[in-house]
Amino acid sequence: MGNDIVDGIAVRLGQLFPDIEVHRDEIAQGFDAPCFFIKSLRTVHTAKLDNRYFRRYSFDVHYFPQHAGASANVQAVAGTLLMGLEYILVGDNLVRVARTEYEVHDGVLHFMVDYDLFVLRERVKTPYMMTLTQRQKSKG
Secondary structure (H helix, E strand, O other): OHHHHHHHHHHHHHHHOOOOEEEOOOOOOOOOOOEEEEEEEEEEEEEOOOOEEEEEEEEEEEEEOOOOOOHHHHHHHHHHHHHHOOEEEEOOEEEEEEEEEEEEEOOEEEEEEEEEEEEEOOOOOOOOOOOOOOOOOOOO
16 A cells, blocks of 8 residues: 555656656665655554544655755646645545645755545454354243
């Protein structure tokens, strides 16, 4: 499921910024800027009723600008991401962001997003009884 969300974020980034490369795994030394890097931060898995589970997936989308001192460019990208990553496509489902925030460290944008999902665990199918013999007596 986490890889599907990364794919959804990458597709949406490609739609918002078609000229900027998106990295999903590791960034090689000497990469070409500008580019995005999607990093999975954490996943929280909480049991709910019966076979339902709640999961929160947290990601940090890094944006490396072309030039080191391009704070106006970084702020423009952050503003686009605030509304642009509100909905992503995960498989055939549209998922809405639960939380967004961003920070800029050393000229690099760190855009944090959380996506919340409910997951159903498959139930183990038990065979039905073939026959049942019941005997009953009543008084009176």
